[in-house]
Amino acid sequence: FRFKDSLAEDLQSADLVISHAGAGSCLETLEKGKPLIVVINDKLMDNHQLELAKQLHRDGYVLYCNCSTLVETLQSMDLSALKPFPPGQPEKFASFLDKVFGLQ
Amino acid sequence: LLVVAGSGGHTTEILRLLSCLSESYSPRHYVLADSDKMSEAKIRSFEQKRAETFSESQFSLDRIPRSREVRQSWISSVVTTLYSILYSLPLTFKRKPDLILCNGPGTCVPVCLSAFLLGLLRIKRTTIVYVESICRVETLSLSGKILYYFSDYFIVQWPDLKKKYPKSVYLGRIV
Numbered sequence: 323f324r325f326k327d328s329l330a331e332d333l334q335s336a337d338l339v340i341s342h343a344g345a346g347s348c349l350e351t352l353e354k355g356k357p358l359i360v361v362i363n364d365k366l367m368d369n370h371q372l373e374l375a376k377q378l379h380r381d382g383y384v385l386y387c388n389c390s391t392l393v394e395t396l397q398s399m400d401l402s403a404l405k406p407f408p409p410g411q412p413e414k415f416a417s418f419l420d421k422v423f424g425l426q
Numbered sequence: 427l428l429v430v431a432g433s434g435g436h437t438t439e440i441l442r443l444l445s446c447l448s449e450s451y452s453p454r455h456y457v458l459a460d461s462d463k464m465s466e467a468k469i470r471s472f473e474q475k476r477a478e479t480f481s482e483s484q485f486s487l488d489r490i491p492r493s494r495e496v497r498q499s500w501i502s503s504v505v506t507t508l509y510s511i512l513y514s515l516p517l518t519f520k521r522k523p524d525l526i527l528c529n530g531p532g533t534c535v536p537v538c539l540s541a542f543l544l545g546l547l548r549i550k551r552t553t554i555v556y557v558e559s560i561c562r563v564e565t566l567s568l569s570g571k572i573l574y575y576f577s578d579y580f581i582v583q584w585p586d587l588k589k590k591y592p593k594s595v596y597l598g599r600i601v
Contacts, residue, residue, distance in 0.1 A: 345561045346435045349601075373563040377584065410599040415557070415581070416446035418597055422553065422579065423525075425450055 330354075338401070340392070343371035352383055352407035359395060360386040383407045427451045428523035428552075430538075431458050432531020437465040439559060440529050441472045442601040453484035455521050457514070459492035459533045490514050494532035503532075510536035515543065522550040529557045530569045542576050557581040558594075560601050566591065 333339065333354050340359045341347045351358045360375045378384045382405040387395040420426050429444065431437045444454070454473070458465050466487060477483045490513040494503045514536040526541050528534035534556070541552040556577040558570045563584045566574065574580050580594045588596035 344435065346438055374561045377563040410601045412442050412446045412600050414597045415443050415600040
């Protein structure tokens with residue numbers, strides 16, 4: 323499917339998600355509590371997607387690999403080792419701005 | 427409040443940032459790059475939902491030329507950004523926002539520089555708040571590197587960046 327408005331439904335019914343390292347894709351999947359394997363595109367120069375994927379992996383929220391190691395990752399993965407992902411807190415941002423403008 | 431919306435992910439992130447703001451942060455003026463198709467729909471949808479709770483809610487949408495394509499060269503980026511400033515300066519002058527909120531797309535550089543300039547000229551003092559994208563864990567985006575020096579508050583979402591850029595504010599993950 324070329325450009326769907328939202329993958330929310332598909333994500334909801336999936337047991338495992340394999341995705342590129344785009345922040346939106348990763349966060350949406352993790353927020354739905356789905357196990358995620360992130361595949362890094364080696365050929366993308368200036369790979370800033372890599373920073374987020376590596377950090378999420380370091381924190382134990384996702385598995386990651388590149389295109390050539392995907393099959394091996396799928397064969398040896400242990401999804402139960404993945405930690406649940408705590409959501410972001412935009413309230414903290416709102417609080418911060420309120421303080422800046424003396425709106426508290 | 428003036429909000430700079432960038433392509434795709436940037437817009438999603440910035441709308442999340444706006445989600446908990448009270449109605450004191452109104453009206454909201456959104457600025458988009460002229461070539462951005464998808465952000466407008468997301469913004470309208472966000473504002474529509476907001477209007478369900480806050481009926482007096484007001485917003486507007488303006489477009490300026492895109493300042494830089496992905497991976498455009500440094501030199502040509504300076505030229506295209508200057509061109510965008512020709513549009514962002516009158517727009518910022520017209521809106522005279524108290525607060526500008528942005529999170530990294532190239533579009534925010536001309537807008538913030540315009541506001542900074544209007545501040546220097548004592549026409550309007552705007553508070554510039556920059557929130558670096560959650561994707562940026564260890565390094566800043568190009569917009570971030572520039573606006574670190576021009577923003578009033580520079581917010582990062584990962585502790586490594588706070589260490590590297592001590593003047594920044596760290597609130598944890600906020601999107």
